[in-house]
Amino acid sequence: MINKKKPKIWYGGDYNPDQWEKPIWDEDVRMFKLAGIDVATLNVFAWAKNQPNEETYDFGWLDEMMDKLHANGIGVCLATSTGAHPAWMARKYPDVTRVDFDGRKRKFGGRHNSCPNSPNYRLFSVRMAEKLAERYKDHPALLIWHVSNEYGGYCYCDNCAAAFRVWLRKRYGTLDEVNRVWNTAFWGHTFYDWEDIVPPSGISEEWRGANGRTETNFQGISLDYRRFQSDSLLECYELENDALKKHTPDIPVTTNLMGAYKELDYHKWARKMDVVSWDNYPAADTPFSYTAMMHDLMRGLKEGQPFMLMEQTPSQQNWQPYNALKRPGVMKLWSYQAVARGADTVMFFQLRRSIGACEKYHGAVIEHVGHEHTRVFRECAGLGAELHALGDRLLDSRFDAKVAILFDWDNWWAIEMSSGPTIELQYVKELHKYYAALYKANIAVDVIGVDADISGYDIVLAPVLYMVKPGIAEKLEAYVSGGGALVTTFFSGIVDENDRVVTGGYPGKLRKLLGIWAEEIDALLPSKRNRIVLNSGAELPRAEYDCGMLCDLIHSEGAEIKAVYGDDFYRGMPALTVNRFGDGEAWYLATSPEQQFLDDWLPRLCASHGIAPLLEGAPDGVETTVRVKDGAEYLFVLNHNEAPVTVTLGNEPVTDLIGGRTLSGSAELPGRDLWILRR
Numbered sequence: 001m002i003n004k005k006k007p008k009i010w011y012g013g014d015y016n017p018d019q020w021e022k023p024i025w026d027e028d029v030r031m032f033k034l035a036g037i038d039v040a041t042l043n044v045f046a047w048a049k050n051q052p053n054e055e056t057y058d059f060g061w062l063d064e065m066m067d068k069l070h071a072n073g074i075g076v077c078l079a080t081s082t083g084a085h086p087a088w089m090a091r092k093y094p095d096v097t098r099v100d101f102d103g104r105k106r107k108f109g110g111r112h113n114s115c116p117n118s119p120n121y122r123l124f125s126v127r128m129a130e131k132l133a134e135r136y137k138d139h140p141a142l143l144i145w146h147v148s149n150e151y152g153g154y155c156y157c158d159n160c161a162a163a164f165r166v167w168l169r170k171r172y173g174t175l176d177e178v179n180r181v182w183n184t185a186f187w188g189h190t191f192y193d194w195e196d197i198v199p200p201s202g203i204s205e206e207w208r209g210a211n212g213r214t215e216t217n218f219q220g221i222s223l224d225y226r227r228f229q230s231d232s233l234l235e236c237y238e239l240e241n242d243a244l245k246k247h248t249p250d251i252p253v254t255t256n257l258m259g260a261y262k263e264l265d266y267h268k269w270a271r272k273m274d275v276v277s278w279d280n281y282p283a284a285d286t287p288f289s290y291t292a293m294m295h296d297l298m299r300g301l302k303e304g305q306p307f308m309l310m311e312q313t314p315s316q317q318n319w320q321p322y323n324a325l326k327r328p329g330v331m332k333l334w335s336y337q338a339v340a341r342g343a344d345t346v347m348f349f350q351l352r353r354s355i356g357a358c359e360k361y362h363g364a365v366i367e368h369v370g371h372e373h374t375r376v377f378r379e380c381a382g383l384g385a386e387l388h389a390l391g392d393r394l395l396d397s398r399f400d401a402k403v404a405i406l407f408d409w410d411n412w413w414a415i416e417m418s419s420g421p422t423i424e425l426q427y428v429k430e431l432h433k434y435y436a437a438l439y440k441a442n443i444a445v446d447v448i449g450v451d452a453d454i455s456g457y458d459i460v461l462a463p464v465l466y467m468v469k470p471g472i473a474e475k476l477e478a479y480v481s482g483g484g485a486l487v488t489t490f491f492s493g494i495v496d497e498n499d500r501v502v503t504g505g506y507p508g509k510l511r512k513l514l515g516i517w518a519e520e521i522d523a524l525l526p527s528k529r530n531r532i533v534l535n536s537g538a539e540l541p542r543a544e545y546d547c548g549m550l551c552d553l554i555h556s557e558g559a560e561i562k563a564v565y566g567d568d569f570y571r572g573m574p575a576l577t578v579n580r581f582g583d584g585e586a587w588y589l590a591t592s593p594e595q596q597f598l599d600d601w602l603p604r605l606c607a608s609h610g611i612a613p614l615l616e617g618a619p620d621g622v623e624t625t626v627r628v629k630d631g632a633e634y635l636f637v638l639n640h641n642e643a644p645v646t647v648t649l650g651n652e653p654v655t656d657l658i659g660g661r662t663l664s665g666s667a668e669l670p671g672r673d674l675w676i677l678r679r
């Protein structure tokens, strides 16, 4: 449990008193208490202040602030300050700065800017973590460690190149094996010496393509470089973690993740983290279902263990093109959306708004005006009081989903650097279509990694499972033959973990399980569509649906054909099949359908497996989840609409934990409001 030392939903966020003169500190604390804030994240970017030169460490400000917060009942999420290195370090030890994608050696500037394989960065960051741990190990305010900040980005320097070669040796043993798995016989790329291998970047194998893609000549090299950079940054995390644990073995350690952040394989990261925490910054037009999927993805990183909402803005952001205010009620609603999906903390960036540099127009609990008489402050204080009243009731409660969606970083990387058949295929966007259909139907879903245990799910969705890593096909076969239902789609089963095609017919190792053979893959121009035409017996509200982007031309090898293509030279070939395999069934959807198809089909598939919506007949724009604890179920009903809705709750009276009202039958839920109903 995250909140052992302070058993309630933690409420607070990033606080940067190091950017302010002292007289304001007492004013801050006064207002934190007014807002019900009980956790502050300190020291995120204070390395320069803590260590003004190589020899000097000065934590005076932090000592004073930790004491002051503690004296006022506020706990601390203590960062290690290593998310941005100090200027003296960059000047004295140039290896700490990165080389970018275009091969340019970076100068001092920005943040999250340190080379993960820089010996000096590692030395100084670990030393800093250790100093902090030694100093604050017995401080009563210390609740949790926050290592660095939003790890990310890649480096292409010579130290990284050397470390990459070591990483490759460890993974593949010999250079012959590297040549084999990367298929370097192509274009005469054979490597004769480890030194021949250089990072794939804008000055070697890669370039920036359309649709935000990074293209590459050699998928094998590029995939391994991503794995290696993700591992390198993770090593930095682990080194700091180990230094902290030496002195504070019982204080949990985390770092703030960023949802579907492409550069880092968070499934691997989460195994090294005590607690998952993440920063949620939807834009004003981000679908609610997308935010929900991100929460579920973050919850899935550690088998459903609750996570921390480490950051969100109280109202406005600064880094999006258009930074709309959160409308009245929205901050509270989105905070509870996180709680509804497994967050045991609600925290902000930032508690007081800075006055200079690029985040001065980023929302804060305390705005530039400096007092508490603002809309944003009032809303924050309102939520603070509610979270206080909720106490520990929801802490450590779990989700109970019967449907899982598989999400895999390697697969994501490989799909979006595949060089054909289409640049339109975007992994997360495609997954979100499946998620959104279930979200609309109020069916609970877990988003989990391909390595996760799937035996407890009735349905597993694996859209575009392009890369099938060792053991995965066998695992899926065992799952289906044991009675599970698997749904996978076009462009699945094509390659192994090195992006080498599995020969002998697509979908490779999934062919037997799916009972089909995909002979060809058509890529449609954006202006072109095909149709999914249902065979009789496949009962959906419509007889046919639109589809496009990619169309696999498949033959049944035993699978039952549920729908066929309506157009083009492959008209009449299967578009949707199901194969009975052991006690279960394996579905193959051969093309990318219009959303309505999934909205119609997936809830029916769920129903046929006895999976019901969490709330029958919920109006549009109403999101529901259930968190379960000690035999009690907490049904969250969130109304994302501006207008009130009428919700049918059934005859059993239920009590709303927030408003305290007892409800039954149909009840009106105001716009942008919610209930947490105990049942």
Ligand code: GLA
Binding pocket: 149, 150, 256, 279, 281, 311, 317, 318, 319, 349, 359, 362
């Ligand atoms: C991230 C960072 C914060 C801050 C916010 C602004 O989440 O971790 O330091 O820059 O973004 O939205």
Ligand code: ZN
Binding pocket: 098, 099, 115, 116, 117, 118, 155, 156, 157, 158, 159, 160, 161
């Ligand atoms: Zn580097």
